[in-house]
Amino acid sequence: MPDAISRREVLASLGASGLLLPKASALTTSPPVAPVAIARCKTYRPSELVPTLDGMFDKLGGLGRLLQGKTVAIKLNFNGGPTVRLGHLPLGDTHWPHPNLLAATMHLMARAGVYRVRLVEGAAAPRTDPFEEHMLDANWDPRQFLSAAPRVEFENTNYTNAAKKFTRLTVPGGGLLFPAYDMNHSYADCDVFVTIAKYKDHPTTGVSTVMKNLFGLTPLMVYGNGAGKWEDNDLVYGNDRIQILHRGARQPAMGALPEIDPASPRNDGYRVPRTIADLTAARPVHLAIVDGIKTMAGGQTPSPWCTPVEPGVLMAGTNVVNTAAVAVAAMNYDPRAPKGTVPFERCDNKLLLAEQLGVGSADPSRIEVAGASIQEAMFDFRRLREKQRALRPNRPYGGRGGT
C-alpha cells in the first residue's frame, strides 16, 4: 500500500523528475558533467589502494591540478555511533569509509603538493572530546592520518570551535528547503572540498553515497534535536537531525535562517533529499570518492536487515552529482528514477533535485566514465533490496519513518 501523496508532493515529485520545468536559471544551460573514474579494487591493502587511486585521479586530470598548495577539507562519512558494528566487522568494512582508503588518498594528496588536510565530520561526540578520540573509539588509529599528509587537522563540525561562530553558506538560486545553511568554518575556509563515502542503501533517501554524506555538514548545534536548548557547550551529541531537518517540527537554532516555506510537507522523504540537494549547491564538492570495496546493503547503519557485501570497486569524480549518479547506476538502480520507484520508493530523488539546482547531471548517459565501465563495476543492490522486501512485505522499505 503506497503512502498517501499530497498534491504538493505530487507537484514536487514531478519537479524532481524533470516533468515540470526547472527554474529559469537551470533552463539555459545543461547541468554540468565531468568524468567519473571507476576501478576494480579488491582489498584495502595500501599496495593495491595507492596505485589504483593514483590511476583514477590521473584519469580525472591529476590531483596536483586540484589541490597543490591548497587547504583540503575531507568530509568523512561517520554515520552512526563508533561502537556499533555489523556483526564483528570493523566499521570501515561496512558503513564508514575504510581508514586505509582515507590514508591512501591523503598520501596521494601529499604527493601532489597539498598544503593542509583537515578531516571534518559532525561527529557524535561532545565538543571537548578531540575528534581523534572519536576515531579511537571506533578503533581507528588517527596517527595513520597524521603521518599521511602535511598539517593534518581534525575538526568536529558540530561545533563552532576556534571560529566561535558558524559560517553561513547560501544556496545559489535560493534553495529548495532552506535559503542558506550555517556550518562550521572548515567548510567555508577550505580551498578544496572532498567527500568520501561508502555507497549503500538508505532508509530515508533511497541510497547513500557521496551526496548523502553532505547531510552531516549541518551542525547539531543548529539543526540537531537539541539545537537551541544547549548553547555552545560540550553536550550536544548523542542526538540527530530528526526534528528539524527530517520532520520540520521546528526551525533551526542559533540564528540560522528558517526554511523557505514553512507550509511545505513535513515529510522526511520530501525534506531530506532537498536538504542534501541544497547542500551540494551551497558547498560545492571538488572531489568525490566512493568506497565500494566493501560495504553493506540494506541500510545506512548496521541493523539486522543489513548484509555485508564486497563489490570490490572504487569510484571518483570531480562533480558530486555525476559521481553519485554513476555510483547509483552501478548499484543497479536508476539514478533518474522518480519518487515511488526503486530506490526512491518513499522519497524524492535527490540527484534530480541537485540536477535541478544546476549542480550536475544525474544522467549517466551524459557522463564520461573512465576506467572500468558501469556494467563492469555493477553490484546488484537492487536484488538484495527486493529480497529484503520479500522478507518484510508489510513494511515499506526504509526504517526511519516520518509522516
Place this chain on the structure above:
Amino acid sequence: MRWPSAWVDPALLGLLEGTPFNCLAMEWNAALAPVADKARAAGFSLVAVGNEAARSAGAGAGLALPPESLLIAADSVWPGIASVADGGEPSGPTANPWIDSNGWLLRLAKVRAPEKTVWLTFSPPGAPHVVLIESYLRTIADTGSCGGRWVVSLDSDLQGGLARGDTKALASWKAIAAAVGFFEQRRAWNALEPLGVVGVISDFAGTNESTGEEILNLLGRRSLAYRILETSAAATASLDGFKALICVDKGAPAPPLRRKLLAFANQGGLLVVGAGWNRPEGNPTGMDHPRMDVRRLGQGRLAVSKVSPPDPFMIARDVHMLLGRTYDVARFFNLSAFLSHCTASTDRKQELVQIVSFAIRFPDDLATAWVPGKYASARQWSLGATSPAPIEMVPENGGTSLLLPPVPVYAGIELFGKAG
C-alpha cells in the same frame, strides 16, 4: 542464600542439594525451627539477619551473627538499568541508560580489606517489578566479576514457584545455582590485579564519599579501567604504571602527597585535582576547556577543576579525553549497556576481561572486544558453563579483536600468552 521466611517446610531444603549453597541467612521466626534443625544436621551454617530484634532472636535460637565480611551496605543496589516511575529508563547526559551496579563498591571494599570476601545483602525489587532470570544472573555476575558474593535472595514469585515445584521456577533456580557455582569455582580470578592506568585517590569518606565513589562508578561506566588508591596509602604507594591520577577530595592534600603527585605530573603524568588545590603549579596551556584549567607541568599536565565539588560524570569523561583512548585496556563493540572489569596476573601471563551486559534490546548482536596486544590463545566462559569456548582472534589496529557471540548477561574472557 537468604532463606525465605515463608519456607517453613524442611523439605524445601532439598532444593539446595547439589548446589554450592552452604550457608543460610535467616530472618528468624519460630516457625523456621524445623528448617534450622534439619539444615544444621545437613551441615549448613546458619546466620541471623534482619533487624536487630530478628538477629537477636536468631542468636537466641543458635544462629550465628553475621560475620564482618557480610557487608550490609546501604549503597548496594539491585543491578540493572535503573528504572523511573513512568517505566522509562533514566539516562545520563550521554543519553545512555543509567546502570545500577555494585562493582565499584566491591572494588573499594577489596582495597580496604583485601583479605576478605565481601558479601552483599540486598533483595530483588518488589512488586510491581517482575524479576526475570536474566536479572538474577546479572546480579550474580555483577557481584562475582568484582570478587564479591551476593547472598542470594529470591523474590516472592520465585519463592512461591519453587515452593509449588513449578517447572519454570525450578529451571530458574538451577540457573541461579549454576551461576553462583561458576564464580565459586573461579575464586582464583579474585587474585588477579585490576588493570588500568588511571588511579583514583580519595579517602572516600565524609564530604568526599559521594564524589569519590561516584567517580569510580562512572569511570567503570565508560569502560575506563581504574585502580583505587586510598589517600592514607597514596603517599607511600608505587605510582608505577599510572598515566593519570585523580585527586579531587576537598582541601589540599598533605604536603608529602602533594609533592609526590607533582613529581608524577612533572615526569609526564596527568594529574587531575579539585578546585581546592591552592596555587596551581605549571603554566596554562591555553586549552579552551569548560571545566578544567589545564596546565603544563614539566613533562606532564596538571588539570585543576573549575567546579567545586566536581561533577563525577564530567570528571570521568574529562580524564578519559585528556588522557586519551590510546591507553584503553579494552574496547567493546555492540555492547550498548554494559560494564567491564579487566584484570591480570602479576606476571601478565593471564589476563581476564569480564563483561556484564545490562542491555535488553539487541540481545542477538554479535559482540567484539578489542585488546591492545597479541595473545597466544583466548577462551570465553559463560555463566554456568563447565567448559570454555574458544574465541576467534583477529588482528586489528595493532591489537586483537576477540569475536564474541552475543553477550546476553556475562562473558569471562581469558587471554593467555601475551606477546612482547
